[in-house]
Amino acid sequence: MTLLHELLEQSACRDPRRQAIISTRGECTYAELGRRSNALARALRECGVQRGDRVGIFLPKSIEAVAAIFGILKSGGVYVPLDPFAPPPRLRFMIDNCAMKAIVSTEERWRSLGSSVPVLELPLAVEHEGDPSPSAELGTTDLAYILYTSGSTGTPKGVAISHRASLAFVEWAHDAFALTSADRVSSHAPFHFDLSVFDIFATIKAGGTIVLVPPELSVFPFDLAKFIDEMRISVWYSVPSILIQLAMRGDLRRFRYEHLRAILFAGEVFPSRFLRELRQQVPHAGYFNLYGPTETNVVTWYPIGSEIPDPIPIGKAIDGVEVSAEDGELVVRGATLMSGYWGESIAPREVYRTGDMVRQLPDGNYLFLGRHDNMVKRRGYRIALEEIEQTLRAHPEIAEVSVIAAPHEEKGTVVKAVMVASGAAPSAASLEHFCAARIPRYMIPDLFEFRASMPKTSTGKTDRSRLQREFASAVI
Amino acid sequence: MTEGPTRGDERVAETIRSHLQQEFLHDRPDVRLDDDFPLVEEGLIDSIGIFRLVNFLESTFDVALAPQDINLANFGSIRTIARMVNSRGGKSA
Numbered sequence: 315m316t317l318l319h320e321l322l323e324q325s326a327c328r329d330p331r332r333q334a335i336i337s338t339r340g341e342c343t344y345a346e347l348g349r350r351s352n353a354l355a356r357a358l359r360e361c362g363v364q365r366g367d368r369v370g371i372f373l374p375k376s377i378e379a380v381a382a383i384f385g386i387l388k389s390g391g392v393y394v395p396l397d398p399f400a401p402p403p404r405l406r407f408m409i410d411n412c413a414m415k416a417i418v419s420t421e422e423r424w425r426s427l428g429s430s431v432p433v434l435e436l437p438l439a440v441e442h443e444g445d446p447s448p449s450a451e452l453g454t455t456d457l458a459y460i461l462y463t464s465g466s467t468g469t470p471k472g473v474a475i476s477h478r479a480s481l482a483f484v485e486w487a488h489d490a491f492a493l494t495s496a497d498r499v500s501s502h503a504p505f506h507f508d509l510s511v512f513d514i515f516a517t518i519k520a521g522g523t524i525v526l527v528p529p530e531l532s533v534f535p536f537d538l539a540k541f542i543d544e545m546r547i548s549v550w551y552s553v554p555s556i557l558i559q560l561a562m563r564g565d566l567r568r569f570r571y572e573h574l575r576a577i578l579f580a581g582e583v584f585p586s587r588f589l590r591e592l593r594q595q596v597p598h599a600g601y602f603n604l605y606g607p608t609e610t611n612v613v614t615w616y617p618i619g620s621e622i623p624d625p626i627p628i629g630k631a632i633d634g635v636e637v638s639a640e641d642g643e644l645v646v647r648g649a650t651l652m653s654g655y656w657g658e659s660i661a662p663r664e665v666y667r668t669g670d671m672v673r674q675l676p677d678g679n680y681l682f683l684g685r686h687d688n689m690v691k692r693r694g695y696r697i698a699l700e701e702i703e704q705t706l707r708a709h710p711e712i713a714e715v716s717v718i719a720a721p722h723e724e725k726g727t728v729v730k731a732v733m734v735a736s737g738a739a740p741s742a743a744s745l746e747h748f749c750a751a752r753i754p755r756y757m758i759p760d761l762f763e764f765r766a767s768m769p770k771t772s773t774g775k776t777d778r779s780r781l782q783r784e785f786a787s788a789v790i
Numbered sequence: 791m792t793e794g795p796t797r798g799d800e801r802v803a804e805t806i807r808s809h810l811q812q813e814f815l816h817d818r819p820d821v822r823l824d825d826d827f828p829l830v831e832e833g834l835i836d837s838i839g840i841f842r843l844v845n846f847l848e849s850t851f852d853v854a855l856a857p858q859d860i861n862l863a864n865f866g867s868i869r870t871i872a873r874m875v876n877s878r879g880g881k882s883a
Contacts, residue, residue, distance in 0.1 A: 399833040530830040530862055533840045537861050559837060563857050693838075725838070743812060755836065 317477045318458050318515055319387035321484075322348060325495075325521040332495060334518065335377050336545065337526040342377045344521070347384065350377075354385025354418065357438055361416050365390035365452055368460060370409060370417035370431070371505065372396045372424060375526055378436050379505060380514060382418040383459075391415070392457040394472070395505040400754050402427055404470065408462050412472050412656045454478035455662055457653060461508055463608050464697045464757065466687065468704030472656030473608045479662075482649035483611035484515040486632045490615070491549060491576055491602075493520035498545065498573070502527045502552040507694065508608045509580060512551055532556055539564035546573040550599075553694035554584035555726055561592035562724070571596055580604035580612065581694025583682065585723050586624035593622070603629060605682065607696065610666050611650040613637055614680060627679040628672070643686060644672040688778075690719040692727040695756050699729075702759060705752050706731055711740045714768050716776045717759060720789040728789055730761040732768070732781055739764040802851065802880060803872040809846055810868070814839060825869040830862060840865065847871070851880030 322344070325334075330345035342350075363369060369391040373379040379395075386393040394412055396405055409417070409429050417424070418434045458477045465471035493499070499517040501524050503509035517524045525545045531538040539560055542550065557579055560566060577592075577599045584603065593601060601618035605628035614637055616629025631637045635648030651663040671683040688699040699717040706715045714734040722728045731745070740748075742762040749758045769777040807823055814834050829835045835843060843865070844855055853875055864874040 529833075532837045533830050533835060534861050534865070536857050556837065563860070565857055 316481060317387070317452060317454065317456075318480055318484075319351070319384050321515060321519040322351065322384050325518055328521055329495060332521060333523045335380055335524045335526060336498070337375075337377055338528050340377060342381075347377075347381060350381040351384035351388055353438055354381060354434070355388035357434055358385065358389040358391060358416060358418075361432060361434060363389050363391045363415050366456060367391045367415035368394050368412040370394045370396050370414045370419075372398060372405075372417050372419040372427065373436070374398055374423075375501070375504060375529055377526070378420075380524065380526075382436075383505070383514065386418070387458060390452050390456075392474075393459045395459070395461070395510075397504060397506045397754065398423060401751055403752060404754065405429075407469060408472070411470075412460055452477075454481070455653070457660070460656055461506060461608050464689075464695070464701050466689070466698040466700045468701050470701075474653045474656050474660055475611070476653050476662065479611060479650050479652060480511060480515065482634055483606075483632070484511065484519060486634065487512050487516045487612070488519045490632070491516070491578070493517065493522055493549065495521035497522035497548045498525050499523070499549045500525050500527055500542070500547050500551060502532070502550070502556065503694070504529070507581075508611070509551060509553070509694070511611070512578070532559075535559040535562070535564040539566050539569065542574065543569035543571055548573045549576045549578065550574065551578040551580075553581040554579045554588070555582065555693050557584070557592055558588045558724060561588055561595060564595075566592075566595040571599070574599050576600045576602065578602045578604055580606070582691040582726055583721075584626055586622050586626055587723070589618070589626065590622050593618075603627070605629065606646075606650070607666075607668055607670070609652045610635075610646045610648075610668065613646050613648070613650060616679060625681065627675060628682045629679050637680065639672050639674055639680070640667075642671050642673070642683075644668045644670045644680065688717075690727050690729070692719075692729065693756050695754075697729075697757050702729070702731065702749070702753065702757055705749055706733065706745070708752075709740070709745070709748055711735055711737055714776065716768060716778055716781055718778065718782050718785050720782075720786040722789055725760075728761070729757075729759045730763060730785055731759040732763050732765060734766070734768055735764050798876045798880075799869075799872045802875050803868050805850065806847075806868050806871055806875075809843075809850075810834070813842065813846075823868070825872075826867045829867060830865060835865065847875060847880075851875050851878075853878040853880045 326344040326348040332344050334344045334347040335342040369386045371382045383393050414431050416432045421435050424433050454477045457474050458480050460472040460474050462470040462472050501513035603616040603626050604612045605614045606612040613635045614629045616627045638645050646666045651666050654660045669687050671686050672680045690697050702717045703715050712733050713736040717731050719727050719729045745762050769780045771777045
């Protein structure tokens with residue numbers, strides 16, 4: 315029986331002086347990460363944090379944030395990573411929704427939030443040496459973290475993941491990609507995004523080094539290309555959109571990438587044409603498509619062979635997981651499943667219906683066909699279009715609204731809001747402004763359109779599929 | 791060639807500032823967009839926003855930017871963007 319933070323203790327024991335984390339602002343050994351997370355765990359205990367209490371992390375991507383993750387787990391708590399750039403009302407919703415006991419932050423960033431939850435400010439004023447008193451009876455079905463995703467009811471939903479569920483994926487990934495202490499694994503995804511689970515825990519299990527990718531580098535593929543080479547990254551994991559930018563604008567042929575042995579991607583469909591482009595520039599690396607909603611962790615994978623199929627399948631089930639297509643919908647059974655959404659019943663789950671429509675190919679691989687509801691993927695984030703509709707519906711000048719999406723090769727997904735105004739139609743800029751105060755940037759529509767009336771179905775409902783068809787043909 | 795601010799820099803900076811205010815700043819009323827505001831570190835410009843901004847600069851100032859121009863040193867702040875546009879012979883509209 316293992317818990318997530320025990321991975322750190324085991325690796326720290328084996329080789330305390332090895333680098334656990336490298337960032338552009340500093341480095342941290344396994345011993346140091348152990349010491350820092352112990353100190354934080356003790357401080358959290360002194361704040362009254364007990365087994366199962368939710369503790370927020372409101373920090374930029376940093377060594378401190380990784381130490382906070384392990385510190386919270388060691389205290390017996392459940393870590394809840396918050397997006398430092400999310401609008402304050404959304405952050406306050408999450409803080410209230412899971413009744414956070416405390417938040418780890420830096421004074422400056424915290425003030426902008428204006429919440430009454432106690433804050434543990436970093437750096438800690440006093441650090442006592444030694445282990446935190448062991449957390450009583452923490453078991454593998456205890457929750458490890460909560461990740462918030464877009465919900466169709468109009469508010470975010472907290473996906474609650476147990477130590478056991480996370481470890482089932484982490485242990486598989488560690489073995490499948492043969493991670494060792496020599497690996498330097500990219501940490502590109504923000505910590506509130508489930509891709510980070512691999513970056514942090516699989517790397518720590520292997521005793522390897524996490525390379526924190528500065529978020530600003532994602533904006534500049536030309537610089538990011540150099541960073542990957544300079545930092546001697548051996549395993550890269552990100553959403554396809556950043557790999558597309560690297561292939562298109564990174565000028566990757568400048569470098570040899572001799573250490574880069576595996577490139578993993580997940581979160582959205584990688585158009586084959588761009589993957590081909592990427593592999594021409596970095597031919598020696600292995601390429602792997604991973605698939606799984608936040609609720610299940612990664613559950614299928616597809617190692618890319620010498621031929622790049624079009625489209626790229628999501629592949630077959632990982633060890634310990636069963637997937638099947640039931641009425642065309644991908645259904646998952648296995649140890650990696652979430653325990654539930656926070657606020658609903660929390661208990662290990664047997665089965666999860668993904669809402670993703672799939673088809674099984676003759677060779678056993680699954681092919682992703684699309685969503686059966688109004689969910690779309692954008693830059694790796696799953697978005698409920700209803701949540702954008704709910705947001706716009708609250709605008710005093712909007713009488714009716716329907717939000718639709720269409721795939722776009724390079725941009726991924728284009729989102730459009732079609733509306734009927736109750737009076738004078740507000741400008742696109744003011745609507746963007748209105749949305750930006752309420753929902754994260756990746757959810758804001760690219761296009762706003764006003765019509766005199768909505769197309770209706772025979773039953774008088776908005777004819778979404780007609781709007782959808784019109785839009786899809788316009789985008790392509 | 792002088793490294794200090796020129797009148798051209800200031801005019802270009804003003805155009806860029808009003809564009810950024812309009813395009814990227816609706817959700818950040820707390821931000822005062824001065825010439826040295828760290829646009830990327832503060833999350834104002836993200837991976838999608840950068841190409842909207844590049845398109846704007848190319849069409850407004852009639853400059854062509856190469857992939858290697860699109861880096862943090864050039865796009866870190868309004869001041870650095872204006873300096874780059876001017877050094878590429880950008881013409882104010």
